[in-house]
Structure formats: structure tokens, C-alpha cells
Amino acid sequence: MSQPRIAIIGAGIAGLACGRALRLQRARVTLFEKSRSLGGRLATRKWEDQVVDHGAPWFSLTDAGLRQDWSRLLPDGLLPMTVPMRDSATGEALVEPDGGRWYLPAGNNRLGKALAEGLKIRMEHVVENPPVAQGNQWRLGDEAYDAVIFTAPWPQTRRLLEPWFPSGEALEPRYRRTLTAFFAYEGDPSGPSAEWSALQHEPGHACLEHSICENHKTTRVPPGRTVIVAHAPAAFSDAHFEDSPDDWAALMEPAVRAAWELSSPPVAVFTHRWGFSTVTQTFATPPSLPRGLLIAGDALTGSAVEAAARSGLHAAHAALRLF
Ligand SMILES: Cc1cc2nc3c(=O)[nH]c(=O)nc-3n(C[C@H](O)[C@H](O)[C@H](O)COP(=O)(O)OP(=O)(O)OC[C@H]3O[C@@H](n4cnc5c(N)ncnc54)[C@H](O)[C@@H]3O)c2cc1C
Structure with a gap:
């Protein structure tokens, strides 16, 4: 078959790489994407004058081929985070994993936009x-379609x-909530926020797991x-998931202020x-599915x-092998 027709459900990084x-x-x-944005959980929000990653703050790039491809695709913006993270339990810097922590200065969701170039995507289309x-x-x-590729989180x-x-099978993938x-x-970073890009909070902390200072991402x-x-x-996320966001944010904020030694409430x-x-x-x-799914x-x-990107590439090659 010269040009198979393939549907992809989800325009996160797996679906877009695929x-x-x-x-x-x-x-x-x-591609069919239920939301209004590309990149799924590699998500960024323009918030007042700030650009904030509220999903993955950064990502590894251990695969040399992927790093080369994405560097070409993003000529102005794929940078390694050089400011260390702190382990709050020990007070020490956390050792960087191989491949480091990469981010995009213009917002991490730019990766999704770049991968989407030239693709036919039906946005705000929920496959039901x-x-x-x-x-x-x-x-x-x-x-x-000759094949359908599913990339949404497993429960979806x-x-x-x-x-x-x-x-339901006991061995199916499970996801947590966050x-x-x-x-x-107000004010430029000082103290811990000048020194660290992120804090990994003590295990068992009541309301904080990770917190990230976005100032260390250029621009x-x-x-x-x-x-x-x-x-x-x-545990905190499950306990408060249905509560008013004002309520759980009000519980988290004093802990953030204390951990980062900030002097006044947020603006x-x-x-x-x-x-x-x-x-x-x-x-x-992996589950076995009929041919073409x-x-x-x-x-x-x-x-x-x-x-996720590599699994998308793998699915693309597996789909092409069918035809
Ligand atoms: C808070 C947080 C912190 C994280 N930290 C890191 C980190 O530090 N480093 C790291 O590498 N990773 C991190 N991750 C994980 C990483 O973001 C994900 O593993 C990765 O982005 C998953 O990509 P995906 O394409 O598999 O899924 P998704 O990004 O979830 O994409 C799936 C897409 O499918 C769409 N969809 C769902 N159902 C339907 C439907 N019925 N019809 C149409 N579209 C549908 C969704 O809207 C979504 O856009 C973090 C994630 C979160 C949320």
C-alpha cells in the first residue's frame, strides 16, 4: 500500500512524534485532539507576563538521534537546565541523570507545536x-483508516x-492525580530561589512534592x-481533588513560601x-490488539x-510494517 491512512488519537508528544x-x-x-492545545502534559501557560510550564518542567534527552532531530526542529530553543535542584531532605544538590534536564525558553509546549508542523489535526475533537x-x-x-493509534492516558x-x-484487569496501567x-x-529571586531551580520536598511532606522556580528558564x-x-x-492531591482550587492552593502557598524563604504573600x-x-x-x-490497532x-x-516520544516513533514504525 503506497499511502496508508492512519488516525492518531491524542496530540501529546507520543501522538505528535508518531x-x-x-x-x-x-x-x-x-490526529484527533480533545483539547485546545498541542503537547498534552508537556504543557505551558502564558500567565500575565510570565510563561509557565505547569506539566513536565523539563525532560531528559538521552537519545542522540532524538536530540539531534529536536535541535534541528527548534533552532532557537532547546536548552539544558544548568541550575541544580535541591533535595530538601538532605539539603544537597540532586545528581543529574544522564541526558540532563532540557527545556524550551519560549515554553515547553513549543515542542508540540514544532512536531505538529504540516500535520492534519482536528483540535477540540473528542474521540468518544x-x-x-x-x-x-x-x-x-x-x-x-488502515490503522488507528491510541496515545491518550490508558484510562481514557x-x-x-x-x-x-x-x-478491568489488575495489571492495567494506573495513573496518579496531581x-x-x-x-x-514580588521581587527578583533571592536566597534559595536564586540558588536552586527546583526543590524536591521531603518524602511525606503534607502538601508539596516538587516545586520549581521558573525564573531559571531563560526569558x-x-x-x-x-x-x-x-x-x-x-495523597494530598487525592484528598483535595474535588475541593475548590482556592482552598487547596491556600494550603500549599504558605509551605511554598517557607520552603523558598520568600518574605511576603504572592501577588x-x-x-x-x-x-x-x-x-x-x-x-x-503490552496488550495484544487486532491488526491495525x-x-x-x-x-x-x-x-x-x-x-513517550520514543513510544510514538515505535508505534509509527510498527504501523508502517503492516502495509
Ligand atoms: C505535573 C507533571 C510533571 C511531570 N514531570 C515530568 C518531568 O519532569 N520529566 C518528564 O520527562 N516527564 C514529566 N511528566 C510526564 C510527561 O509529561 C508525560 O509522560 C508525557 O508528556 C506523556 O505524553 P503522551 O503523549 O504519552 O500523553 P499526553 O501528553 O497525555 O497526550 C495525550 C493527549 O491525548 C488527548 N486525548 C485524551 N483523550 C482523548 C480523546 N478521547 N480524543 C482525543 N484526544 C484525547 C489529551 O488531551 C492529550 O493531549 C510530568 C507530567 C506531569 C503532569
């Missing part, structure tokens, strides 16, 4: 029903694969402001709830932007 690889091999690709077999193809909505994908997963709040304080925060993004631990606050933030259990073995994304790999 779509780009397929397009470069001349497949006819359509499983594909239906039609000869050698799969009908999705009013179109038929699972609903679309209900015919092949009639009952409450995220960002706080803007993100104008002078005279300090912006901290705080992610809550799973602005913003919140976000992640229903599926990171994977706590991946597939032990494939899965990619962090349900297979564990939560990491680089791993």
Missing part, C-alpha cells in the same frame, strides 16, 4: 467511540478499546517577579488539576516526555 514520523514516510495521517472493523480498515466517526484509551477489554499551583511573588519571568510552580503529592495565583498526571504502573506486557504513550513506558 504523526510526524508517519508523515515523513508519506502516510496520510489525521471505539473504532469499528470495516473490511481491512477501521471506521472512526465518518472516516475509515481503555474506554475506546472496551470491545477488546471487557473487564494538584498544581503557581505563585508569583520566562520579567524582572521584579519570582514564579514558583508547586506540585502536590498523591498572583493560578491552579491546575491533573486527573492523569504520571504513571504509577505500566503494562507488564496500536497503542503508544507513557502507559507503555512510564512517565517521561522522551520515553
